[in-house]
Structures are given as C-alpha cells and as structure tokens.
Amino acid sequence: MKDFDDWPGYSLDLFTYPEHYHDDIENIYIPHGVIMNRTERLAHYIMDDFRDDNIMVLCVLKGGYKFCADLVEFIKILGRNSNKYLETRVEFIRLKSYLNDQSTEDLHIIGCQDLSFLRGKVCAIVDTGKTMKALLKHVETFEPKMVKVAGLLVKRLPNMAESLTDYVGFEIPNRFVVGYALDYNEYFRDLNHICVLSRTGKMKYKI
Numbered sequence: 001m002k003d004f005d006d007w008p009g010y011s012l013d014l015f016t017y018p019e020h021y022h023d024d025i026e027n028i029y030i031p032h033g034v035i036m037n038r039t040e041r042l043a044h045y046i047m048d049d050f051r052d053d054n055i056m057v058l059c060v061l062k063g064g065y066k067f068c069a070d071l072v073e074f075i076k077i078l079g080r081n082s083n084k085y086l087e088t089r090v091e092f093i094r095l096k097s098y099l100n101d102q103s104t105e106d107l108h109i110i111g112c113q114d115l116s117f118l119r120g121k122v123c124a125i126v127d128t129g130k131t132m133k134a135l136l137k138h139v140e141t142f143e144p145k146m147v148k149v150a151g152l153l154v155k156r157l158p159n160m161a162e163s164l165t166d167y168v169g170f171e172i173p174n175r176f177v178v179g180y181a182l183d184y185n186e187y188f189r190d191l192n193h194i195c196v197l198s199r200t201g202k203m204k205y206k207i
Ligand SMILES: Oc1ncnc2c1N=NC2
Pocket: 063, 098, 128, 129, 130, 175, 176, 177, 178, 182, 183, 184
C-alpha cells in the first residue's frame, strides 16, 4: 500500500506549530499525534519480536533523537503494562549526510566509531530512514547477535533495493521533509509535526 503517494498533507490552519515557521512550511504532512500512534504500534511489534532479549538501541543522531526517545518510551510503557520488561540500553551515533536538502551520499560517522559494545548484543538501530547500507555494514563488523532497523520514514526511491528497514514508520515519496527532529541546515528540529518545506523556507535557510 503506497501510504503517501499523492497525499497533499493537512493545511496549516488545522494544527498548532511554532509561529516563526509560518511562511517556511508548505503543509503538515504527518501530524505529531499520528507519528506517536504509529510509533506506539512499532513498539508493539518490537516487544513481540524481542520477547526476552535485552535490546541495545543505537540511535542515529541528530534526526533520529525524537523518534528514538518516543519509541524507547513506548517500549517501557508497554513493558510496564504487560509486566514484561525489555531491558533497553541506548547508545548514540552521529551521521552527517545532508547539505541543504541534498543527500551527500558519503556517509561519515561523527563521534564514536568504536561500536564494540554491540558485540554479541541484539541491536535495534533507530533512524529517520537515511540510507542504512553503510551504517549496517559498519555495525556488522562488530558482530552483534542480531540487528534490526527501525526507520521513521522510508522514502520510495526509483532504484530502491529491498528495504533494509524492519520496522517502518511511514513509507513516503522521495521528498524532503522537516520537523520531529528532521532538520534543514539545523532548522525545524523544534517543529513537532513532519512538514513539507516551502520555497520560502528553502531559500531562507539555505546555506
Ligand atoms: O527528508 C529529510 N529531511 C531532513 N533530513 C533528512 C531527510 N531524509 N534523510 C535525512
């Protein structure tokens, strides 16, 4: 099912958002409430799959920090309510791969390169759906017991190989979105909804 092929997004006057972005966003593509409900559902799947394992969550910064925090919170809440706790540790890795709204393809890791804490662990990589190939290859070199990927957004690219994402938040067309920790040159991370950037916004914050 193509979730968002010709989805026009919600008009701005239906939801609240930071006033300073008023002219910079085109529409509200995925409202915060919808993101949270979807994330809760993904937490259910993860609880079912990781039943008795402890999870080592590898959060991909910066874009993945909101999704990761909410996903881990839901895993904790679901565990408490079903009296089945999943011990969850979180580590962080920073990837920088976008300049303006263009992926620079060369994925370089900023910060901790040594992921030996993953050895023999069950690892859940939480990311916003950037190209996972290079990161997965790097993670595999530390011989984790099992790796699963949770991606908030998976973009439908023309030559997309099978998706490397085990838990997909939303499959969307290949368009640049901001908000919910997704940035455009470090702006819009403080926006709760996932929105489409307007031309004004693209020009205003262009580097
Ligand atoms: O659409 C996007 N918007 C912001 N940041 C990223 C995006 N895709 N990968 C990283």
